[in-house]
Amino acid sequence: MRHRALPGALLALMGLTGQAALSGCQAPQRAGSVVAPSPTYPASVSSDRPELLAEDACAGGGGQSFTEVDCADRRAAARVLARYNGPQASGPRCPDTTDFVLHIAAVDHGDSEEDSSPEGYACMRNLRPPHPGDPGQGGGPLTVTGDCVYAQRDGVVKETACDGSGAHAPEYRVTDEVTTRDACPPSTDLYVQVGGGTPVGCARRLT
Numbered sequence: 099m100r101h102r103a104l105p106g107a108l109l110a111l112m113g114l115t116g117q118a119a120l121s122g123c124q125a126p127q128r129a130g131s132v133v134a135p136s137p138t139y140p141a142s143v144s145s146d147r148p149e150l151l152a153e154d155a156c157a158g159g160g161g162q163s164f165t166e167v168d169c170a171d172r173r174a175a176a177r178v179l180a181r182y183n184g185p186q187a188s189g190p191r192c193p194d195t196t197d198f199v200l201h202i203a204a205v206d207h208g209d210s211e212e213d214s215s216p217e218g219y220a221c222m223r224n225l226r227p228p229h230p231g232d233p234g235q236g237g238g239p240l241t242v243t244g245d246c247v248y249a250q251r252d253g254v255v256k257e258t259a260c261d262g263s264g265a266h267a268p269e270y271r272v273t274d275e276v277t278t279r280d281a282c283p284p285s286t287d288l289y290v291q292v293g294g295g296t297p298v299g300c301a302r303r304l305t
Contacts, residue, residue, distance in 0.1 A: 150202050151220040153181045157200065164200060169225075176222040183218040191294035192221035192240060197231040199239045234260035234271075241292045241299055246271045255288070270301040 150166060151157060157164040158173030167173050179196055182189045192199060204217040221239075223229070230237025233244025236259035241247075246260040246268030258264040260271060270288045275296040279289050282300035290299030 150218075151178050151181055151200060153178050155181075155220075156225070157220075157222065174225060176224050178220045179223050180221040181218060182221075183216045185217065186219045189219065192219075193223075194240060194242045195223055195229070195231055196221040196240060197224045197229055197238055198222050236260070236264050241272060241290055243272050243275050243299070245299075246304070247288070247290070247301065267305065269305050270303055272299040272301045274300040276300060 154169075155178045156167055156169035156171070156174040156176065157178075158167040158171060158175050159165050160175060164176075165173075169177065176197065179193045180190070186192075186199065186201065200220040200222055202218045202220065223231070229235065231240065231242075232238070233242055234246060236246070236257055241257065244260070245257055247255040247257050248266045248269040250256045255270070256266070258266045258268050260268050262268065272290055272292075273286075274282060275292055275294075276282055276298050277296055279286075279298055282289065282298065285302055286300040287303040288301035290301050291297060292299040
């Protein structure tokens with residue numbers, strides 16, 4: 099994931115049906131800088147349940163669309179770890195183990211509350227590996243302790259796999275998540291905006 103200066107960035111695409119979209123967001127920033135959006139994936143979600151993708155529900159598909167399915171269905175690919183109403187930018191942070199985020203547009207059929215659903219987002223975890231949201235894997239919608247980044251250009255860094263298996267070698271590793279930059283260890287070389295209750299990630303140079 100790319101990262102540029104202080105504010106966190108979020109990229110979202112509306113789904114093919116106008117009901118949902120999938121997106122990741124992430125935010126490292128360096129001693130002066132870094133935050134940018136992770137890859138965004140289109141998604142469509144359909145369901146006759148009152149709330150689309152409630153907690154512990156599952157979705158199947160990938161690539162161009164995701165559809166809510168029974169978790170026992172062979173098509174099931176990911177489970178909802180948490181589901182929140184409202185825009186993600188102002189809502190609660192997804193759990194650290196989130197692999198990707200589905201953004202759900204409001205659905206209003208007017209004549210039936212049961213067929214309507216508010217705007218929201220679902221924090222998703224793949225049912226099977228890989229898990230890009232795990233620390234050090236080089237992907238996922240969040241930056242967490244254990245993740246690595248490299249300098250893409252001046253003032254901009256991007257997440258990459260810590261084991262060197264990605265296209266770019268890791269240059270920094272996030273070692274702590276704290277409330278303010280002053281709380282980072284003296285050895286900190288890079289400040290990473292991670293959001294949540296401890297919004298500053300402290301990263302050390304690896305190379």
